[in-house]
Amino acid sequence: MASMKEVFIYPDLHITIDDAPIPVPGDNDIIVKIVVAGANPIDWKAADEKVAQLIHGDLKAPLHRNAGKDFAGYVHAVGSKVLNFKVGDRVIALNHSSGFAEYGVGPAHTTAHIPDNVTFEEAATTGLAYTTAALGLFKHLRFKGPWAPSKVKTPLLVYGASSATGAFTVKLAALANIHPIIAIAGKSGDIVSSILEPSKGDILLDYRIGKDALAQEVRKSAPELHYVVDSISNNDTVDMLSPLLAREESSYVFMLGGPHQERLPAYIKAETPFAPGLWEPTDPASPDGPEGLNIAPKAFTHAFFSYMTFALQEGLLKGHPYEVLPNGLASIGDGMVGLRDGKNSGNKYLFRIADTPGLGSK
Ligand SMILES: NC(=O)c1ccc[n+]([C@@H]2O[C@H](COP(=O)([O-])OP(=O)(O)OC[C@H]3O[C@@H](n4cnc5c(N)ncnc54)[C@H](OP(=O)(O)O)[C@@H]3O)[C@@H](O)[C@H]2O)c1
Structure with a gap:
């Protein structure tokens, strides 16, 4: 099985870079070869069990280890039900937790094309926020x-x-x-x-x-x-x-x-x-629809991700200011500490995967 590097974040926010299989797409997934990953506060909070428990009540374990929610890169593979993306397309994806790695999983409803006038860096500032x-x-x-x-x-x-x-x-x-x-x-x-x-x-x-x-x-x-x-x-x-x-x-x-x-x-x-x-499955009693189908949230993000491509292309929407940390995946621990300590004032922290020592020539 083909392998890649993936970052794990531990509760004290130190990281390890481990080998993991390159993800395989589910029917509605897009596998992305990540060029730039972006950080969000949830990435460090979810790794820190105490904070995660405070936010999510009775949680017994960290939400996830490979936390990254936002990434931009090239489509590497698509699932059988994915209609609008093909291998090689430039895309931004908000994803469940697979973004601090060489390859990540972009669900079709939270993946968008990046117009030519927008860099991977600017695109990677958009997703979750x-x-x-x-x-x-x-x-x-x-x-x-x-x-x-x-x-x-x-x-x-x-x-x-x-x-x-x-x-x-x-x-x-x-x-x-x-x-x-x-x-x-x-x-x-x-x-x-x-x-x-x-x-x-x-x-x-x-x-x-x-x-x-x-x-x-x-x-x-x-x-x-x-x-x-x-x-x-x-x-x-x-x-x-x-x-x-x-x-x-x-x-x-x-x-x-x-x-x-x-x-x-x-x-x-x-x-x-x-x-x-x-x-997550929706609450059957909510206006979002019956349990399991999750139709309304998917429809919502399909609409807003498609709108994002349009708005970026037309110059109606701009990304957030950012700072690229120097060593790609190896800088993610520093990024987490910076976010926790409020050092990022007005900036998104970004990581270029090719800047990771040992990965640059791949
Ligand atoms: N619900 C969700 O799904 C979801 C998704 C994303 C984020 N979040 C949460 O939303 C919050 C914001 O996330 P973010 O990514 O937008 O944060 P961010 O970009 O990291 O926010 C940094 C900014 O917050 C401002 N700030 C800090 N303390 C402040 C204060 N006491 N009063 C006013 N402004 C203050 C600073 O503004 P100045 O530099 O101007 O002082 C700073 O530039 C976090 O708690 C995050 O976990 C939730």
Whole structure:
């Protein structure tokens, strides 16, 4: 069986690079020869059992070891039911947990073509953050998609707007004509400032002005606020942002679930998008459809991944700023520690597989 190198992440965030079989596609899978892999906070959190348990309750083991969710590369093989991809295509894939390796598995509903004007690096910044932002706005808050832009003016507050999920929320909200956008960021606020449209009431606020001044500014711009997307999601943000929401018909999107959600007043609806849930069977009682079929989440991501190719090609959507760490797969441990310690401010960490010592000439 052909083999490849794959990174395993351990609870203390040290890594090993091990041999593993090159994955074989299921019917709906695309196997990708990875050129660039991208890191997300869940990669270190899932490797750290204590954090994983906090987020996921009674979990007894880490979620996974080869954590990488985002990668870009060339199609290597396709499953029997895959229609739109062929060997050699340039693609970006959000995947369940196979991205810190030479080859990964891109499910057809979360794989997209990369247009020629976009590099593998820019593409690798999109997957999980883009998808979570789309889920928050269009699945949980039920805004109309960017192909049917809203005609209703309703303020949207995005906290942590310079984070990857926050910035994609701002970008998608602007494309869907959701305004005014009240974007709250810190030193990386320039990531979203050019997207905001002051003529439509959008503003950028700096969270470092302090919570009282922030509340005052928000109330000025949005005296009646019904929608918050919180990319930071902790006790402080819930306590600061929930009093700004109207008592009727308000929703609060938590990008990160956890005990802080219990602080949300009962009159506000809590919404928690969870992109990795796209691969789990749906709750039969949910509006997403019967158990096992998982049709609605798949349809959702098919639509949004196809839209991503279009929007990147047309220059409507840009990736997130990034930093390429020097040694490919061998730098993943440093990337995890950097994310855990909040060193990545305003950047995605990326890893070029060919930069891995010993793999460059393959
Ligand atoms: N639900 C899901 O499926 C899902 C998917 C992806 C991510 N997440 C979660 O969502 C959260 C954000 O992930 P991400 O990838 O978007 O993060 P990220 O890009 O790593 O976020 C980094 C940014 O967060 C900002 N920040 C840090 N502390 C802040 C604070 N106290 N107030 C305001 N901004 C602060 C910083 O902004 P400045 O530099 O401007 O200060 C920094 O640039 C993480 O907890 C992650 O685990 C969940």
